[in-house]
Amino acid sequence: MLFEKDGSLVIRPQYLPKLLPWLSRFVHNSLPSRRFKHATALSILLKESVSAYVELLGQSDVQAHLKENGSLTVFETTSGYEANRKDRALLRTLGARYDELNQHELVELEPALAPIFPRAVYYHGCAQVVSPFGLCQALATQIREAGGAIVRNEVHHAEVKTGGHISLFADDSEFECEALVVAAGAWSAEAAKWFDISVPLETERGYHTTMSRLDIGLNRPITHGETNIGMVQLKEGLRFGGTVELAGLDAPPDYIRGRNIHRITRRMIQDLPPDDSLEISDWMGCRPTLPDYLPVIGPCPNHSNICFAFGHQHVGLSLAACTAKLISSLILDSQSKIDLTPYRIDRF
Numbered sequence: 001m002l003f004e005k006d007g008s009l010v011i012r013p014q015y016l017p018k019l020l021p022w023l024s025r026f027v028h029n030s031l032p033s034r035r036f037k038h039a040t041a042l043s044i045l046l047k048e049s050v051s052a053y054v055e056l057l058g059q060s061d062v063q064a065h066l067k068e069n070g071s072l073t074v075f076e077t078t079s080g081y082e083a084n085r086k087d088r089a090l091l092r093t094l095g096a097r098y099d100e101l102n103q104h105e106l107v108e109l110e111p112a113l114a115p116i117f118p119r120a121v122y123y124h125g126c127a128q129v130v131s132p133f134g135l136c137q138a139l140a141t142q143i144r145e146a147g148g149a150i151v152r153n154e155v156h157h158a159e160v161k162t163g164g165h166i167s168l169f170a171d172d173s174e175f176e177c178e179a180l181v182v183a184a185g186a187w188s189a190e191a192a193k194w195f196d197i198s199v200p201l202e203t204e205r206g207y208h209t210t211m212s213r214l215d216i217g218l219n220r221p222i223t224h225g226e227t228n229i230g231m232v233q234l235k236e237g238l239r240f241g242g243t244v245e246l247a248g249l250d251a252p253p254d255y256i257r258g259r260n261i262h263r264i265t266r267r268m269i270q271d272l273p274p275d276d277s278l279e280i281s282d283w284m285g286c287r288p289t290l291p292d293y294l295p296v297i298g299p300c301p302n303h304s305n306i307c308f309a310f311g312h313q314h315v316g317l318s319l320a321a322c323t324a325k326l327i328s329s330l331i332l333d334s335q336s337k338i339d340l341t342p343y344r345i346d347r348f
């Protein structure tokens with residue numbers, strides 16, 4: 001299954017030798033006791049995700065950008081539902097609240113779904129973004145209004161100068177700063193090397209497909225329990241995506257994976273208009289993932305004015321505001337509300 005081109009989790013065979021060290025750490029971290037420890041550390045951050053957005057955007061803007069309607073995982077088979085029981089139990093131990101639904105209860109919540117799901121789980125307390133682009137625009141406006149500037153440029157190297165200031169060398173210019181946050185997603189390991197830090201960061205490539213301007217009236221994000229393919233109604237249209245491809249940062253996208261996601265979505269929704277009447281686009285993104293599935297949030301061990309914020313795997317949008325809050329209090333007050341020990345960069 002791991003080498004099937006359109007499986008939910010795929011490894012490109014030619015990338016396997018390079019992947020092996022990360023993969024062996026990942027397997028080691030999947031042992032039950034370690035998994036529980038890391039899931040607990042992740043849940044501490046996730047519990048703050050919505051409240052951090054409220055703090056960042058203010059209550060009225062949050063209502064414009066986030067919809068707090070919970071989320072659903074739906075199951076086509078009883079075996080899929082049963083196989084997921086352990087994961088649900090773990091989530092409950094970590095504080096998640098959920099209700100188990102039958103088909104009738106599911107259809108009442110989401111009438112657009114096809115009647116093929118005998119079981120579903122409704123998770124309370126989850127929110128979705130109304131429009132990722134709209135949220136980015138709101139945050140960019142806030143940065144500019146607070147006196148910040150957004151500069152687009154590629155940084156090729158950085159170095160710490162005598163006295164502690166940092167020089168950034170970009171395409172056609174050089175910047176000097178008193179403090180630096182390295183938040184370069186899946187490319188952050190490269191940036192960490194500038195400060196003599198090595199970190200086992202991999203990319204879990206994921207694909208999504210958007211049917212632009214299509215509104216089927218889904219009320220909350222829905223995950224297909226057997227394949228982990230997710231579907232969400234955005235202002236931009238209906239978006240569905242997921243799957244994991246381990247193939248490194250440089251391999252070209254393989255959109256056959258998007259077509260597989262598409263096939264499952266067609267089965268999930270009733271009365272979806274035919275493809276040739278829709279405007280459909282595919283996308284591939286690089287999720288930054290460390291072998292223990294925890295992000296790096298914290299200072300650089302040898303330079304306290306450099307902080308790292310990366311490795312948020314599948315939940316980087318959810319955790320963006322929470323991470324920003326933690327990093328800003330580290331830089332401004334040299335402290336943090338949450339104990340950052342589990343997220344240290346030198347934990348490996």
Ligand SMILES: Cc1cc2nc3c(=O)[nH]c(=O)nc-3n(C[C@H](O)[C@H](O)[C@H](O)COP(=O)(O)OP(=O)(O)OC[C@H]3O[C@@H](n4cnc5c(N)ncnc54)[C@H](O)[C@@H]3O)c2cc1C
Pocket residue numbers: 153154155156183184185186187188205206207208241242284285286287288309310311312313314315316317318319
């Ligand atoms: C298909 C898919 C679906 C997803 N769905 C969800 C979801 O529903 N909810 C959720 O919470 N998360 C989701 N994620 C995960 C989320 O997208 C990531 O966790 C998140 O993008 C990580 O944020 P980041 O800012 O660390 O990295 P990125 O978003 O990758 O941003 C890093 C930025 O740094 C820039 N950069 C890198 N190197 C340099 C350099 N040298 N100089 C200048 N700039 C540089 C990059 O160009 C990039 O713009 C999904 C991911 C995928 C692929």
